[in-house]
Amino acid sequence: MVKLTDLSSYADAQAHASSAALWDLFDGDRDVLNIAHECITRHADGSGRAAVRIAHADGRDEILSFDLIAAGAARFAHWLDAEGVQPGERIAFMLEPSLPFYVCLFGAMQTGAISVPLFTLFGPDALKLRIDDCKPSILVTNAEKAELARGAVTAENALRVIVADEGLLDEIAKFPATYAPKTKAGDLAVFQYTSGTTRELPEAVKHTHKALVTLMFAALYGTGIRPRNASGEGDEFFCPSSPAWGHGLWHGTLAPLGLGVTTGTFAGRFDPVRLMKALDDYGITNMSAAATHYRMMKNSGAAGDYAFHFRKLSYTGEPIDPATLEWIDETFRVPVCSMYGTTEIGVVLVNYPGAADFTVKPGSLGKAVPGQKLEVQRPDGTPTAPGEIGELMLWRGGGWMTTKDRAKIDDEGYFYHCGRADDVIISAGWTMSAVEIENTMLRHDNVLECGVIGVPDEKRGQVVKAFVVANRAGDDGFVKELQDFTRERLAQHEFPRIVEFVDELPKNPAGKVHRKMLRDREAAKAAEAVG
Template identity: 30%
Template sequence: MDRAVTAAPWDWDAHARAAGARSDGTFNAATMRLPEQRAVIWRRADGTATAYSAAQLRRRAGEMAAVLAELGVGRGDRVAGLIGRRPASFCAALATWWLGAVYVPLFTGFGGDGLRVRLADSGPKVVFTDAASRDGLGAVREGLPAFEVIVVGGPAGDGDLALDAVLARPRTAPAIVDTGLHDPSTIMYTSGTTGRPKGCLIPHAAIVSLLPYVRHCLAVGPGDVLFSGADAGWSFGLFTTGLAPMSQGVSRVMYEGPFSTPGWWACVREQGATHVAAAPTAFRQLATGGAELVPAEFTAATSAGEPLDEPTVRWFQEHAGVVVHDSYGLSELGMVTGNLREPPYPPVAPGSMGVALPGFEVALLDERGNPVSGEATGRVAVRDNGFFLSRGYWGRQAEWDARVVDGWFRTEDLARRDEQGRFWYVGRADDMIVTAGYNVGPNEVETALLDHPLVVDAACVGEADPVKGQVVAAHVVLGAPAPDDLLAELRRWVGERIGWHAAPRRVHVRPQLPRTASGKVQRHLLRAGDAGAVGR
């Protein structure tokens, strides 16, 4: 096996030209092609649904661009979007790019410091928001640089502009600004599992960067209908399952409102969505609703954002006849590995994050930064192909440059490569548990625990031990009352499946696990300690 795994040949420049890039390298993402009929299908919280065509989205984006221009927004200025799951989130992005400005998506679940830090760092001139998010925005506004607020889909507060009222007077869309394919279009902040979130600088080429994923992992095309549970405040919702597949003729279903298993499945059935893309946490919740709710329209599924556990894959295979294809990526890189949907790639192995996507070269590095070959475990590194999803960090370029060594972007993630070239997520480098001289990856233990009938959710961290240095500590959410011998039961369960070196020696029972807004477990909070652990 080569020390780096390279996928099938992929002509990035040819795909960029097909997306609309000119021979001189100019391309503005606001000009991307969208499905002519049902570009976005908005399923509201009240159960009603409206489809919007490419012409409708583009007309509204042009009107919003005209309003932004009147407010003095121009090339390089930042415009933020704090908008729930509604088509306006896509229009706000297109309107910003229209002017050569930089869009800053903000997740509506943010409040307090989570919102304040991102606004202070990006310094937007204008913030688009909706009525549901307006109060949260107002609560953090004091002390921040001044910005205009435009409220979409509702009345404005004092000093704000209501978009509907402003657009009562017809406006002519300005000319679309010429931008370079690799010029910044978006500042996408990382979810911030630890430390201050970094603003990834995403260029106008974002939809090109994600084409290998759209073509080979999602495997969707013109006429397909994709249901995505991802919020457009994150790259997976705005780009990966949003504008990138939409640019290939795929209709995108947006589901407004809180998660609901019956609601999601009803929306899939009503809109004829054959493909569901979501985080593994959502698929686990869908499975708990039972097979009787799964609609016949559902024929394909793709997950990302956190490791997909084998029990969830098996449930969908057995009860829905659908193989959930897991994938791996970062806001910095885009999607770089996945379980692909056609030969000669190996078949899906439940729990694997797949193989290198076309156009990407993925390596595993040892502790000294040297590539390892064959079946091995190491830090994931990806060779710069000129089309990473991001090209740097906003205001923190030195941190980006430190992660790129000899043309390889070094991630913080550890993975194992098997004999067929598949990658298996092990954990973050700083999550590795070293116990009695053994390296234990938390994901492998978590997967085993999730297969136990009592365990609904699980995460593992290392805890200090005077004899072993560290021991494996399992934090679990249970679906039934804990038995007296819970620790012994879970130790036996993991020991028989993985090995006794990996069996947890402490167990913490929790009502829920701390996760970021995008679903990632916040292990640093678990490592802070927990009263009531069962251990030995």
């Protein structure tokens, strides 16, 4: 059977990609498989080859080998056994990328326990909601977050908080550096919380060990990752997204490591200049990032200070605005490829990075991964015509399921994102897209970031309100300038009637502007005014 990692063209993907071909990439089978073994242990050959490069916000570079992580994970697995942890128990981690993070993540999965990565910037409410939901027996965090973590401990959950420091590494050092995994392919491996606000609990998506196999569709055709071949050709990969988010964990960590590819990540408060220095220093040829990461690099104005080596670029989470797309083309001279999916359904639309026979259309979501069927439908369930906006539907389990996204297709079958279903604004009978208005405003030289929502209005039902982060002071003249700028480029009715200048916009762990939080804030202010 041909090995999928030896192929790169779109035609080959359609001809050869199959479930059997994906399983052929791994040691495990449909009965017995373990993510930690596939991603770390089988690549630990004593050579000291790098598994993860970590660019710390403070300027430090940290390189962790497959050998180092494999030994530490085995010791942590033995430690969990000694502590009486049973298969199926949840072990939560609130850690930045670091040796303790990878040791704990992979060590827990070897024992049959379920790893639960948690975002390090969660506040007490967000953390407690997740702890109460998944009920972990142990929460591993750092000294800085220990007090916050202990605040989530109650008599009901009996949570143990463990500080991941040198003391923990010293404690597990007495255990053997090898471990025999205890899992079946269908055993649960990871609970992944989708992006959400601090005041509401998003659903935990439960992944089995065999999810690593289907993940390879995204790795091969969404990010285009390829290991080094006999000729020495292959990727130097980087993903700056937090591993507490699906993109950072699955696409940025497990996918490349599962193929034996060295991955890179970012630790600490995100800094676009620090990222660009790491991309230069590490000689990164393939990066997958959030739209916000690209936008922040553009806004830094510092890209000219660094050399870039990209052959493949991808993004996910939200569309990239046209101004940033133009900047990427001019700066990196490589087409950036959208990768569309959710934590719940996985990646289903891709642009096949590295495929010479696939045309990447700017702003497009691309086409379906092999074996997936998608359609844009009208409210009555019939397919839309090219250019007509409808609801993006996925064929799954013998029927159509909604993605809760609006989309359109073109004459060649490429899909385009047209916003979330709840981001549609209807004002005086006009239907407007928050995404379209944001993208237009972001073309203005003085607009750095923008979030658009609909707010109640007695006369029109709703009007458009824009929250703007700008590089100049906001005043009435600037408001009118932005309104005219938008109206001239869209339609006479399609502009923000209200503009509020802010220092920053709320974002979820994915780096996306959190429009729901903006809507909730406006609703709270309206309720307070009435009260």
